[in-house]
Amino acid sequence: MIAKDFLLGECENIRSLLDSTLRFDYGPDGSAKFYSECSTRLGALEAGLRNCPPTDNARLRIYAVHLNALSTLVCRIERSSISEYSWPFVEEFKKISNAICREDTSVESDVPLLVFVLADGGLDAYAIASEANRPAYIVNRLLTIVFPKTLKSFVLLHTILGHELGHAIFSCIHHQAEIKKSVFPHICHAGGQFENQGATAQHLFSASRPADVSIGPHLSEANFWNSHSWNAWIEEVLCDLIGLATFGPAFVAAEVALLTSLDPSRNGWGPWHPLVAWRINLLRRACALLGYDAPVTGSAAFVQANADFWRFIDSAVKADPWFNVLEDQQILVAMNALHGLLGAHPPAAYASPSSAELESLFAQLQKQVPPVGFQLSASGVAQCIEVDFRAILFAGWLAAKASVDPIPFPLTNKLCQQALIQQRAISIYS
Amino acid sequence: MSLISYGYQENSDSIAKDYASIVAEKVSTADSGSTAPTLPDSVRVSIENLYRLLEMFKYESYSDEQRGGVLMLQRSDDAEHFDGNEDRDWQVRITTAFQSSVETVFPSVERKAAIGQVQNSLRTFAKGELLVDARKIELRDFFVTFRDSM
Numbered sequence: 001m002i003a004k005d006f007l008l009g010e011c012e013n014i015r016s017l018l019d020s021t022l023r024f025d026y027g028p029d030g031s032a033k034f035y036s037e038c039s040t041r042l043g044a045l046e047a048g049l050r051n052c053p054p055t056d057n058a059r060l061r062i063y064a065v066h067l068n069a070l071s072t073l074v075c076r077i078e079r080s081s082i083s084e085y086s087w088p089f090v091e092e093f094k095k096i097s098n099a100i101c102r103e104d105t106s107v108e109s110d111v112p113l114l115v116f117v118l119a120d121g122g123l124d125a126y127a128i129a130s131e132a133n134r135p136a137y138i139v140n141r142l143l144t145i146v147f148p149k150t151l152k153s154f155v156l157l158h159t160i161l162g163h164e165l166g167h168a169i170f171s172c173i174h175h176q177a178e179i180k181k182s183v184f185p186h187i188c189h190a191g192g193q194f195e196n197q198g199a200t201a202q203h204l205f206s207a208s209r210p211a212d213v214s215i216g217p218h219l220s221e222a223n224f225w226n227s228h229s230w231n232a233w234i235e236e237v238l239c240d241l242i243g244l245a246t247f248g249p250a251f252v253a254a255e256v257a258l259l260t261s262l263d264p265s266r267n268g269w270g271p272w273h274p275l276v277a278w279r280i281n282l283l284r285r286a287c288a289l290l291g292y293d294a295p296v297t298g299s300a301a302f303v304q305a306n307a308d309f310w311r312f313i314d315s316a317v318k319a320d321p322w323f324n325v326l327e328d329q330q331i332l333v334a335m336n337a338l339h340g341l342l343g344a345h346p347p348a349a350y351a352s353p354s355s356a357e358l359e360s361l362f363a364q365l366q367k368q369v370p371p372v373g374f375q376l377s378a379s380g381v382a383q384c385i386e387v388d389f390r391a392i393l394f395a396g397w398l399a400a401k402a403s404v405d406p407i408p409f410p411l412t413n414k415l416c417q418q419a420l421i422q423q424r425a426i427s428i429y430s
Numbered sequence: 431m432s433l434i435s436y437g438y439q440e441n442s443d444s445i446a447k448d449y450a451s452i453v454a455e456k457v458s459t460a461d462s463g464s465t466a467p468t469l470p471d472s473v474r475v476s477i478e479n480l481y482r483l484l485e486m487f488k489y490e491s492y493s494d495e496q497r498g499g500v501l502m503l504q505r506s507d508d509a510e511h512f513d514g515n516e517d518r519d520w521q522v523r524i525t526t527a528f529q530s531s532v533e534t535v536f537p538s539v540e541r542k543a544a545i546g547q548v549q550n551s552l553r554t555f556a557k558g559e560l561l562v563d564a565r566k567i568e569l570r571d572f573f574v575t576f577r578d579s580m
Contacts, residue, residue: 043471048448062441106481106549106556132494133486134520135445135479170493173482177489231493 004054007063011046014071018042021078033114034077034142041070041137048137066137076118076144084119085147088420089155092389093145093165096246100175100345101130101143101168113168114142119149123262128164130171143168154413155420156396160254162247166239169341178341179238186334187237193325194237197230208322213267213275232272237326240279241286245338248350249292250393252283253309253401256316266316277318278325284317285324286331292352298359305362305402312401353391361387361395361419365407370419371395374426384430392419442520443527443580446483449476450577457555457570469556477556480573481549487528488545492521527579535572548572 018038021031045067052059098112105111113130125148131141145164151157169175188194193203205221219227243251259276260266266277287293296306326334342349353361361371371392373385396416399407407415453476456469469477486492528545536544551569554561561569 040471040474044475047470047472058444061439062444065439065441104481104485106477106552129496132496133482133492134442134494135449135483136442137445137475139475139478173485173489173491176491176493180491229495232495235493 003060018074040139045137080118089158090117096348100348103172116142117145119147122148122150126160128168130168153417155417156413157254159247159250162243162251163239166242182337183334186330189330197225210320228271233274236273245342250397253397260316277323280316281323289332296355302359302362305398308403309398309401362398365399370415372419372423384426386427386430440520443523447577447580449479450573452476454570454573457566481552484545484549527576530579531572531575534575
């Protein structure tokens with residue numbers, strides 16, 4: 001009896017906490033949708049609790065766990081504030097996630113998931129948590145995007161969220177079915193390193209493994225997957241490819257910068273993440289196959305900056321072929337399939353900017369002004385030009401990695417963040 | 431140190447069973463021919479979760495595990511501390527129960543078409559629109575069979 005009464009009391013407490021979430025400023029969309037969703041969740045939990053016999057410990061425990069999850073979510077919403085993250089980036093990112101992270105619900109088809117943004121932690125905080133599809137006390141699933149609080153204005157690094165977007169896309173049931181049909185067969189192709197668990201473990205423990213890739217004494221080819229998830233490793237590879245298909249070279253630069261900062265040797269892995277060097281080598285090869293690193297034309301400074309950018313990426317690539325885990329043909333077919341999936345949900349797919357557009361943005365950054373699609377013609381007429389925010393971010397990476405007159409990284413990020421705001425206004429008239 | 435720690439317990443099938451009961455009962459007691467009033471939260475949540483489960487069943491796509499962030503790289507050289515292996519038992523139990531419902535209520539209908547029909551009826555019911563008696567009975571029987579098969 002005590003447990004049931006206590007949990008019903010907690011429902012009241014959560015309701016009171018929920019009311020306070022309406023007071024805060026979350027950006028243009030406000031918090032009404034979250035309030036409504038959380039209220040419905042609470043209503044369902046409370047109704048279930050009231051009907052639950054006070055001696056049914058198993059069910060009471062389920063309600064306790066789900067009430068706890070709801071209160072955690074409400075607290076996060078209550079703590080979140082637009083002033084803590086880069087809202088110009090978030091608004092652009094939401095255009096992508098709203099276009100592709102959609103699902104059919106019982107009342108409507110093709111409904112975007114609710115997106116909630118939170119700032120927390122440091123370097124490794126980047127994440128998108130998409131609520132599970134399995135039965136729970138929820139109506140509409142929430143996507144919680146987490147930015148590192150310490151990197152608030154570092155919009156160039158925020159492109160890493162292309163990877164996290166991959167997880168969110170994979171959690172959409174119809175996309176998951178399509179990916180399993182058209183992408184996984186190429187990542188897990190016959191005879192490849194990811195054909196199955198055995199093939200991956202065999203490669204990891206093969207005699208050709210470089211000496212500096214050490215494996216703990218308790219691990220063997222036979223027991224490796226008792227402590228690691230092969231499915232998660234495959235999903236991580238998929239999400240890296242989705243990151244590239246969504247954000248292009250800027251994503252690869254962010255992944256190289258962040259992964260090598262956290263694991264300078266690039267030989268690390270985790271229970272859910274394959275080797276860093278496998279991932280970087282794969283992305284670099286994909287860029288080459290997609291022609292992203294093709295020589296550009298333009299000013300000497302622009303041509304040089306492009307070369308410098310790819311030199312930066314190449315500095316993280318490992319030369320030993322053991323680190324190359326997918327064949328060229330499989331990478332290409334998988335990327336084409338992903339471009340097909342993303343391309344059906346504009347503006348999700350990355351489209352390379354023209355050399356002229358990129359050079360124009362780069363030239364503005366060199367003058368330390370926000371790089372946007374605006375210029376005055378020779379006769380003094382203002383021209384507003386639509387520019388995709390991903391082109392601005394790529395230009396930012398070029399300016400930051402240029403060997404001649406590089407712009408300091410924090411300043412480049414601030415200029416690019418300003419550009420995202422200004423471009424939002426310019427795009428109204430372009 | 432937190433007040434209490436407890437291992438994750440998968441209870442998806444138990445919740446799904448509750449939801450099936452709620453929807454079957456609500457469908458049985460709904461007035462014929464009248465527009466349904468606004469559904470209570472417990473019914474809305476039940477319908478939505480069952481609809482989503484039917485999507486998973488239809489596409490045979492159940493992967494929904496939560497992963498850490500892109501950069502989470504802690505090593506796991508010690509197998510004892512890994513608890514990330516996916517619990518697939520709930521998927522098997524729910525798939526089997528749905529399969530049983532399809533075979534019982536739609537014996538001569540192709541699987542995807544049967545699921546689509548149940549989803550359409552659920553949507554009609556969720557929107558408060560008229561659901562003819564034959565569809566109501568079908569919907570009720572589908573979820574009663576599902577519940578009893580769990």
